[in-house]
């Protein structure tokens with residue numbers, strides 16, 4: 001499959017839009033009112049600090065909507081504006097935030113339904129408009145929608161496309177793409193669809209397993225049992241790991257992506273002579289700036305004296321979850337919530353502990369003066385953060401009175 005030629009043809013098609021519709025000013029007021037907040041703006045201007053009553057808020061210096069998300073959401077709103085009476089579909093959540101997706105539903109943007117655990121594209125007709133989310137869509141989905149004669153509005157973040165280009169380079173040089181990511185995450189599904197041969201590793205432990213296999217061999221069946229959902233069809237670890245290239249899901253922990261890249265580099269140097277490294281190993285930096293900035297800001301924030309942290313973002317948001325991991329590693333009490341509705345009634349919070357189901361904690365907000373660290377993922381609107389803060393101030397004020 002010549003994915004590059006397909007993308008080139010798609011780019012020149014009149015049915016394909018990837019730059020919006022020049023309606024930025026038309027959609028700006030609604031985006032402002034649905035997603036922005038004056039309170040958060042004040043906080044930004046006040047050295048990311050706010051004190052009200054007994055509560056001191058310390059906000060991470062980089063948080064919330066990244067430009068890729070802002071761009072994708074604005075494009076979706078422009079699409080509705082540009083095609084006011086057309087049927088509009090979206091192939092997945094545009095980003096991992098429940099409030100944004102629910103707003104799209106309210107704008108009659110329809111999600112492709114599932115049938116027998118597969119997306120049922122039979123509902124999409126010729127001439128329908130289909131939005132591809134910020135994570136992108138798989139090559140096969142794009143091909144199908146193009147064949148159906150749909151109008152495609154592609155909001156894929158350019159940082160994600162950059163990773164696809166890297167995978168194309170691997171493919172051209174006959175390298176297997178090792179993708180640091182979650183094999184069932186939309187972005188990784190899309191990225192791997194552009195690869196010829198690929199293997200997805202979730203973390204350093206999985207990367208170490210693969211590197212050991214490269215150096216010492218091992219049980220092929222065991223390898224395949226471990227990675228059968230995370231590799232290309234017909235993958236053979238005995239022959240498909242001789243030439244490898246590194247790519248990543250853009251929102252993984254940046255330190256981990258770097259460690260994994262270095263580990264594979266060292267492994268290939270040990271297996272082959274250093275002078276031959278380029279024939280066996282390729283690596284380009286594909287960590288997205290926004291991910292890097294939010295994680296760096298979090299590392300800075302957790303160094304401060306905080307009583308607790310609140311990490312705000314969708315529960316399926318990979319980058320938000322990584323922010324929470326940083327708090328946990330620093331031994332800071334942290335609560336991951338996706339909206340202000342998770343707080344209350346009274347002094348209770350419903351939150352998602354890492355890798356566990358939702359839990360309710362009573363009396364979570366301590367008495368007396370407290371310092372709360374706040375951050376939010378790249379897909380979390382400022383408005384959601386502001387609503388959380390207001391809820392906390394309200395709750396704390398009520399506790400003081402009683």
Ligand SMILES: C/C(=C\COP(=O)(O)OP(=O)(O)O)CO
Nearest residue numbers: 095096134250251317318319379
């Ligand atoms: C769209 C996107 C990032 C925005 O945050 P999201 O929370 O939507 O996505 P993710 O962290 O990958 O689960 C892909 O890089």
Ligand code: SF4
Nearest residue numbers: 066068157159250288
């Ligand atoms: S996190 Fe990075 S790759 Fe993802 S949408 Fe934002 S800017 Fe793009």
